[in-house]
Amino acid sequence: xxxxxxxxxxxxxxxxxxxxxxxxxxxxxxxxxxxxxxxxxxxxxxxxxxxxxxxxxxxxxxxxxxxxxxxxxxxxxxxxxxxxxxxxxxxxxxxxxxxxxxxxxxxxxxxxxxxxxxxxxxxxxxxxxxxxxxxxxxxxxxxxxxxxxxxxxxxxxxxxxxxxxxxxxxxxxxxxxxxxxxxxxxxxxxxxxxxxxxxxxxxxxxxxxxxxxxxxx
Ligand code: DX5
Ligand code: ZN
Numbered sequence: 001x002x003x004x005x006x007x008x009x010x011x012x013x014x015x016x017x018x019x020x021x022x023x024x025x026x027x028x029x030x031x032x033x034x035x036x037x038x039x040x041x042x043x044x045x046x047x048x049x050x051x052x053x054x055x056x057x058x059x060x061x062x063x064x065x066x067x068x069x070x071x072x073x074x075x076x077x078x079x080x081x082x083x084x085x086x087x088x089x090x091x092x093x094x095x096x097x098x099x100x101x102x103x104x105x106x107x108x109x110x111x112x113x114x115x116x117x118x119x120x121x122x123x124x125x126x127x128x129x130x131x132x133x134x135x136x137x138x139x140x141x142x143x144x145x146x147x148x149x150x151x152x153x154x155x156x157x158x159x160x161x162x163x164x165x166x167x168x169x170x171x172x173x174x175x176x177x178x179x180x181x182x183x184x185x186x187x188x189x190x191x192x193x194x195x196x197x198x199x200x201x202x203x204x205x206x207x208x209x210x211x212x213x214x215x216x217x
Pocket of ligand 1: 008010011033035066139140141142143144145146175176177178195196197198199
């Protein structure tokens, strides 16, 4: 299974977003992680489709849209039109998760399902045959720069074992508190898509990206 780094632009400098996207692209990051927050599902508010549409002009990498919003089915088409390649919804935020996943796929983009630290894998087992990716939150969603919660990696391990045993073609993404000190344990647990916000965009973006990619070899 291919390993990919997904820098989260939540921690980027939006005054120079074009340059920041170029830096992560040149360093070799294959994904760009885009965190949408509505001030309801999570306390904070970030950005939405106009920003995604504008970023789409400056990157050919995989735009990985993480919707931390209530009832995300209201906006799936909008994010697909704005240029998303993958749309991930939170299992906890969907009234009809199965139908919302079908809706994402009907837009011609990949579908992901995310779960918070306190949500068990059992809650998404029945949709695994229709999703392309599972996002295991390794912090409580809402802010960048938090510390990874160790027990979340037990869920990554549990899901990796399940996916391997059933020979499912699913990516496992981890998000929150991933940096040069924690990335090894996330990879070892079985994650193959690695989100990193502050660990990429605080300081030397190119050097940070390269250092994380080096650990993923
Ligand atoms: C948190 C977001 C993350 C965030 C990660 O709710 O989903 O994608 O940007 O930030 P770091 O890597 O700084 O923990
Ligand atoms: Zn995220």
